[in-house]
């Protein structure tokens with residue numbers, strides 16, 4: 001039997017000592033995570049510089065050695081920033097930086113790994129990356145909210161009204177700004193969740209070593225302060241095992257993606273010829289290679305589709321974590337694949353939805369014409385209740401009128417006054433006012449309602465959340 005082909009490039013390993021033979025290429029291939037985790041390098045450099053100082057203040061390295069490590073890490077960062085790419089033999093971002101640091105400063109580079117392990121290192125770097133990502137995501141969500149707010153303001157100023165739907169059936173007239181803001185508030189909750197996910201990530205694992213803690217008297221408090229963490233991990237085993245913070249961010253992003261898929265779905269339906277409430281702009285739609293008339297809302301469809309992708313990222317991580325024994329296990333290496341995919345996807349989708357929405361023109365005429373007077377049946381019942389009728393009786397009387405209008409094939413307002421009087425004695429000539437969509441909207445001024453004053457107050461509150 002021929003022996004497995006061994007790696008040809010001299011590999012730079014952090015763990016080769018106890019092995020007589022080299023590793024199999026098939027292991028190297030499955031084990032290598034540099035293709036995914038390379039982007040952690042700025043955070044790994046940052047935590048490594050903090051570790052170099054911690055080693056000095058613990059008396060483990062001299063001040064000269066600590067400075068050499070720091071300057072060496074700066075040089076490594078400069079090379080990476082300038083575009084230095086990993087070699088095929090680099091296992092992960094940590095071994096890459098270790099190799100480059102050796103190239104910069106020679107043997108003293110080895111001292112950096114004193115008392116630490118890639119287990120506490122990768123947990124720390126991934127937490128730093130997540131904290132940073134939460135900030136970037138928050139900005140992107142906010143930008144979409146700004147667009148929603150701007151659209152809501154112009155719809156509110158123009159008093160545009162439209163049908164609200166329940167069960168996808170026209171239900172009641174609402175202000176179009178109110179509909180727009182119905183998509184604003186879920187994003188506000190997503191931003192709260194992002195802030196929470198960032199706080200959850202802000203627990204420092206560094207100093208936990210491989211699993212049992214660090215045997216050198218390094219100050220974890222000093223590390224915490226210099227790296228901007230809110231807390232120290234209270235247990236080294238938990239610190240290297242815990243990926244809750246990734247799961248929490250993935251849930252937050254799944255929820256966000258689901259919210260975006262719902263905005264997208266509304267706009268896609270409203271943009272159909274059947275609805276015609278919305279006209280898409282040129283910059284965020286595509287044409288068809290076959291059908292010249294087409295204007296397809298691709299950005300919105302991709303946003304809708306991304307909900308499924310994000311759910312997959314969340315589920316894959318939860319499935320990885322389930323039943324893992326305590327301590328670090330290599331399964332955990334896959335956390336970053338899901339995390340990066342989810343964040344990357346959201347950072348593509350958010351500006352896509354913001355751009356597509358900013359370009360939408362709302363067709364007040366089409367919205368209004370979808371408001372036939374049967375949509376005011378609730379207002380008609382409210383009218384009777386206002387005149388002292390019990391709700392059930394009012395509901396029954398209006399139901400009978402709706403049936404008559406359907407049988408006659410006319411709108412409610414086309415029924416003669418005597419038909420109203422026959423349905424309920426309390427109907428007067430002013431009943432036709434109750435059938436106005438504008439009046440129906442104007443009556444709903446309680447907080448959170450669709451009345452123009454309530455919507456203006458909502459816009460003020462929405463602005464305040466973005467301030």
Ligand code: ARG
Nearest residue numbers: 033037092118119122332333
């Ligand atoms: N690339 C690894 C990861 O992402 C780093 C930690 C490896 N630790 C180890 N003991 N092999 O999880």
